[in-house]
Amino acid sequence: MKNPEEIVEILKKEFPETKFELINDLLEKIIDTDPLTIHKICNFLRTNEELHFDSLMNLSGVDDANGTKVKDADGTEIINGGTMSVYYHLHSTKLKHKVTLKVSAPRENPEVESVESVWKCADWHEREAYDMYGFKFLNHPDLIRILMPYDWEGYPLRKDYKNPEFYQGMKVPY
Amino acid sequence: MGLLDKEFSDSNIVIAKADDLLNWARLSSLWQLGFGLACCAIEMMATSASHYDFDRFGVIPRPSPRQADIIIISGTVTLKMALRIKRLYEQMPDPKYIISMGSCANCGGPYWEHGYHVLKGIDRVIPVDVYVPGCPPRPEALLEGLLKLQEKIRNESMRKKTA
Numbered sequence: 001m002k003n004p005e006e007i008v009e010i011l012k013k014e015f016p017e018t019k020f021e022l023i024n025d026l027l028e029k030i031i032d033t034d035p036l037t038i039h040k041i042c043n044f045l046r047t048n049e050e051l052h053f054d055s056l057m058n059l060s061g062v063d064d065a066n067g068t069k070v071k072d073a074d075g076t077e078i079i080n081g082g083t084m085s086v087y088y089h090l091h092s093t094k095l096k097h098k099v100t101l102k103v104s105a106p107r108e109n110p111e112v113e114s115v116e117s118v119w120k121c122a123d124w125h126e127r128e129a130y131d132m133y134g135f136k137f138l139n140h141p142d143l144i145r146i147l148m149p150y151d152w153e154g155y156p157l158r159k160d161y162k163n164p165e166f167y168q169g170m171k172v173p174y
Numbered sequence: 175m176g177l178l179d180k181e182f183s184d185s186n187i188v189i190a191k192a193d194d195l196l197n198w199a200r201l202s203s204l205w206q207l208g209f210g211l212a213c214c215a216i217e218m219m220a221t222s223a224s225h226y227d228f229d230r231f232g233v234i235p236r237p238s239p240r241q242a243d244i245i246i247i248s249g250t251v252t253l254k255m256a257l258r259i260k261r262l263y264e265q266m267p268d269p270k271y272i273i274s275m276g277s278c279a280n281c282g283g284p285y286w287e288h289g290y291h292v293l294k295g296i297d298r299v300i301p302v303d304v305y306v307p308g309c310p311p312r313p314e315a316l317l318e319g320l321l322k323l324q325e326k327i328r329n330e331s332m333r334k335k336t337a
Contacts, residue, residue, distance in 0.1 A: 163290045167253045168253070
């Protein structure tokens with residue numbers, strides 16, 4: 001069993017170039033790190049004997065909506081700048097410990113390295129995060145929409161998402 | 175209706191209007207496209223099962239739209255699914271009937287405001303004969319909907335399709 005503080009220390013030793021920040025003021029402790037190194041970090045977390053995180057319980061996207069909010073031409077609010085985040089909930093079935101990782105990427109071009117090569121189950125999770133938020137998972141084998149139709153425009157769970165008037169000739173609003 | 179009350183007492187001849195005979199045949203064997211969408215489909219399956227027994231009205235699920243007379247839209251219709259439903263409907267041979275089951279298929283239901291992916295009523299895509307309200311409707315309500323549809327078919331004419 002390792003607690004998040006110990007895990008951060010191990011990670012800092014293994015990846016001296018990368019920033020690790022322990023977010024302490026939430027219900028659970030979250031390790032904030034770098035989106036373009038996340039695949040290496042995850043691979044280390046999975047293969048290291050002391051950590052052995054063999055299960056990715058969940059991978060989810062979050063729109064932080066921390067950019068500047070401006071009014072569009074038609075009066076609706078859009079968000080410029082700021083970040084969007086991906087959260088990874090890991091669990092070790094052998095050592096029975098858990099950890100949460102977070103990476104933040106710029107909203108305009110949210111590029112995150114794919115962890116599909118580390119845990120196969122990340123494949124569809126990342127496709128869903130791409131579908132709903134527009135994260136670009138680099139080196140993902142098949143990054144296409146999973147829930148919405150392939151020709152859908154926009155990312156529905158972004159805070160400034162606007163419903164389309166029509167889709168394929170069908171009226172969308174009530 | 176009333177095929178048997180026009181029967182001659184001493185022979186095997188039954189006299190009826192062609193309309194009546196056709197309508198009676200149609201409404202007594204409404205083969206249903208085996209097709210479910212959401213929680214309403216659970217109620218629809220319960221209606222088909224032994225306790226409520228859809229089969230006593232001649233409703234038998236068919237696996238192909240080419241063999242079906244009726245399609246029950248049982249659940250939330252997403253925009254992605256709406257295109258598929260339209261195609262299934264177009265593949266069914268005439269005469270064909272539609273029962274819209276539950277609030278989602280009627281008008282979008284709980285997704286009417288924030289459901290960016292939900293079609294707000296299946297009647298925006300295909301013509302509906304009977305709407306069954308409820309969320310989800312009980313099997314009794316679906317049976318009532320089917321009886322309403324049978325009533326509608328009973329009054330059809332070969333010259334003019336009304337249902």
